[in-house]
Amino acid sequence: MIDLKVVHLNTYDGNGGAGRACLRLSDALKASGIDSKVLVYYKFGRNPEIDTFSKSPLQKAKAVYNILSERYFAKWLSKSVKTPFSLQWFGRSVINHPDIKNADIIHLHWVNHGFLNPKFLAQLDELEKPIVWTFHDSNAFTGGCHVRYGCEHFHQQCGHCPILKISGKNDISHKTWMRKQQAYTKLNFHIVAPSKWMAASVKFSSLLGTRKTTVIPNTIETKIFKPYVKSEAKKVLKINPDQFVLMSGFMPSKNDKHKGTPYLIEALEILSRRSGIQKENIELVIFGNKENAEMPEFPFKTTFLGTINKDDHLAKCYSAADAFITPSLEDNLPNTVMESLSCATPVIAFTTGGIPDMVKHMQNGYLAKYQNAEDLANGIEWLYHRPNKEEIQKAARLSILTDFSEEVIAAEHTHLYETLIGLQPK
Template sequence: MNVVILSTYQHFGGAAVATSRLHQALRNEGVEATLLVGTSNRQETHQPAPGVTFLANNFLAESTAFGRFVAERLYFLPAERDPSVRFQFSPAVFGADLNFHPAIQQADLIHLHWTSFGFLSLSGLRSLFDLGKPVVWTLHDQWAFTGGCHYTGGCTHFLTHCHHCPYLKKPAENDLSARRFDRKQWAYTGAPLHVVHPSQWLAEQAKRSTLLGGFPHLVIPNTLDQTVFAPAGRPPAEGQPRRLLFGSANVTDPRKGFTYFAEALRLLHAQHPELTPEILIFGKGRSYLFNELPYTVRSLGLLTSPADIAAAYNAADALVVPSLEDNLPNTVLEALSCGTPVVGFRTGGIPEMIDHRQTGYLAASGSAQELADGLAFVLTHPDPASLRQQARQSAEDRYSEAVIAGQHIDLYQSLLSQRVS
């Protein structure tokens, strides 16, 4: 069984991290899997792992890949509502022709992941489908079943037909989202496609959509190396400050809900003056709100090493994830594997990851007060060691490499046997 996995990036962004982890897990289980990455290796901060090949592997190819990325952005620029949505909508007009790549030709099965930003166009997707090989597509956001946005922000037009898109400067009945929606319908017609979702939440959204509702769907969570993301010896609690951790690739991304975290801390300070946690924050961007928090804040900056990220989780008494929209956040997965409880909103796939009051705390989405209640729950828990043990056990049972790779292998074998028969 020869599988080719497609991803725009190797490590940049949550979807790429999840894809690279699955690739490694599959190889650990003996699958002949190649990860074909759309960008150049020089754009990555990590060395390529075995079985990883880059489409942009020389100067000309790198320039071409960058040109496709720029062309995608320029195509959307006249239509965008404002600069804040510039990278939240992908028209998928420009992309590479992959049909003649050796990894594609030699593969028995094609496994798509996140392929936006100039890696695959809708025409390129159609060309891959036309090869007739089984195609698995793991979705990391909602883009595959919308007219172009990666997260809908509550818009439900994808259930019927996208139009009057809130991401566009001039929403209309036949706007850019409507036209790209039609193009996706053309690209998907007759596709040998099986859709995989890391979360039940995303699966339910896709099943209800016009574009993907007619395809088979399966939920398989993301995975990670639980020897790296593992509990570490913690110093004695006496004399050590309690710590709350907030982390995101971009701290200032409104979707990640930092403002709700800030408000929850102000409520916690007013309602529980005896609690004095230290706040740890990692990720790109520095929010002006840092200086307004009622507790000591330590900014860890952008953490790229898995060992450093795991150390941050192990230093914290809880991870706080007030995301307003999210699929199956890697941060929650990593924290639980390190035995760190998680406090988060009941949104997206997060409720599927946290067992309320056992491995963390679930608050109503958008409620700073309930988020503050969750912080107080963790900080005043009479047996924090049990919370940590339950968090780790939950992660082992649900997200280990052997478990998740095994579920993918079963799917691959089923699709390949159907093709033979």
């Protein structure tokens, strides 16, 4: 094993899917013998192995100012506060940090919310080090949006943005696109796409379509997210072991069409009317933050677990489920899907984004036709009536161990790093 130093940059320490993916990768690399460190813009937790650029009271105040300003102006300019958009007006320089100066590889992750704007991204070129950038969403190659919801303006130069209150040919999305183009001409970096869908999206983008891109999925702690005896896991949640448990992450609003919540509600209503379904034998269990959320009405008994902060308990929750369902309409490589499969719980989802990279139709889950509530209901019914559920549960676990384990993903990243610094043939 070569002496390779990698520093990962992310805005937050595990707050959100990208942060968790960043930390999981760094831990996997360290376990494989790589000197891997994580530097974040603002640190919420107390993990001593994670360093931050914002240590002093003044630095913390500046970071909070940048983060809140970026988010406030974006919400003020957007039609909906539920649709993420980044202006990237605010940022800070990072090139003088000793860990960055000493690193062999700089690995960028999610660097929005006032952290690295185009100006300070371009500044990284002064270091003359290989740069890897994992795209956890679409923002790097759009004029500001993180989730595109079918918009194809990024194929050109953005503009006429459907998210903005005031849009046109030269709107803020186009101006942001121009700033990014100027920065990217000064910066050489290698793109990592966690899913085939994200890689294809990059190829269609006018900003980065010609850049080298490697598909490497995120990883997961398979020793933490592991199967527990299903009947025992149900008892932990005080659920009758004979119940068919359908689990999902919390949907923030029944009217939030981008999250797919209306399709889930419709699918459950369709399911409840089918003759072969005994409503009293099905229980819907939902976890996640339900603060300030509109609570949808479901046709089955529903249990809300709230936010689950401990991964070992979350693994038991996944294990208690007979199926995990996500109605997401656009997602890169959702952690919840990977976590569920790792706990041997099959997944029901739409055929969209990077989900098909993990869910194999009728092997470890069910891929419903896009935006088709009827087929989503078919997936639930298929698992509900399946006689040998253990077979598909084993397939779910094996799919993660084979393609997404820490050892596999660490090895793929190490090979890429070595290629970029000239230790491996390209």
